[in-house]
Amino acid sequence: MKSKIKMLMVIGDGMADRAVEEIGWRSPLEVAETPNMDLLARRGVLGFHDPLWPGLRVESEAANLSILGYDPLRNPIKRGLVEALGLEVSLERGDVALRTNFATIRNGKILDRRAGRFNWDPKPLADDLNKIEVQGGEAQFYTSVEHRGVLVLSSEESLSADISDTDPHTTGVPPMKSVPTKKGEAAIRTTKILNEYLENVTTVLSQHPLNQEREKQDLLPANGLITRGAGTLLDIPRFLDMFGVNGAVICGFPMIKGLVRFVGLETPEVEGATGRADTNFDKKAEAAIKALEEFDFVYVHVKAIDSASHDGKVYLKMDLIEKMDSLIGRVLDAWDDLVVCVTADHSTPLGLGDHCGDPVPFLIWFPNIIRDEAVRFSEREAYKGGFQRIRSVDLMNSILCFSGRCQEI
16 A cells, blocks of 8 residues: 555445335435445444534535534535636626525415425526616626526625525425524625615516416416525635645535535536536546546535435435445445545435434545455444544545545643
8 A cells, every 4th residue: 555545435425224114114325335434434434424423414515514524604605606706707906696486475484495496497587587676786697507506795885794584495485584693784785785685686576487388287387586695805814724635525516516616626527417416427537536636635525415415315315325336336446545425414304304403324445454344335234334433624624644645832
């Protein structure tokens, strides 16, 4: 084994789960056929990690940031900011970026927070949304993957990201009004601009011919917009400066691209990487193999597993886990002198359809690791793991140490 070897981390977004009645009270990881992850588990060491603390629910941006070795409490990057950066939106200091969802509203209440997670082009809607004018500032809307989007607020006067979400994170209730979460004129000004914009959005979307046609066809219209994760540009250490290694991220999901670009990691273009269930796993495997030739650290992210969890699609989730396993196998066929870590960023149980604070299983393998008693990769087997239970933020230092790059205080 060389003194310093390459590092591969593969993230199945939302892959961790609980026992599911439909598949015999086992988890999708237990039922899915994952020969490559199971081989790594038998030869490596398992454990659990907590994105922040046991039982605390986190969003994906905080969870992935933590896995990359950044304490989210010290580096409070918000979802809106990284979504905007992922779309390569040019932000100015003082702009406020928010993550948005197209939603379906019926009788003033949210019927579907994702408007059916549609795959049609919402650009005609976006074009009309960008004609809306508001007092005291400007609002610019950008579409992303499926129902997702970004709203950027700007003004000649100061704005603040210290505002509440309008997304209630549930259905059967009205969208919320945004209110300041801290005192100050900037936060008050920002909520006024946002709330005025969203009031106009409801009118524009409800009257849009595209949505009216969908209503006639008994399809879910995208007739509402809900927001969350207001964020602004901030200073954060670069990955290379923190850990002394260069890195690349293989993904198709704009939010993850924005997050990792913000810390200085490269995001090579990958043909067919969509961030959806139709993503091209073969091309992602090829991209990872190629990236390992140039970079010390390669991070492969699979978003669609989380989407399947949110939608309660157990068999789709297992199918995507199996495809991720095949991706891992292809990379291992090309590179055998690696430190490999496989995990999820957080748990998204199918029964909940949302993130939760459950511990997240992980495995680490490298050629001369002292293995534990686990025989396959799953939540149940992770209880046998030699790592026991650690913080997500400590994963990166462990991988660096195993690769011959131990950090010093």
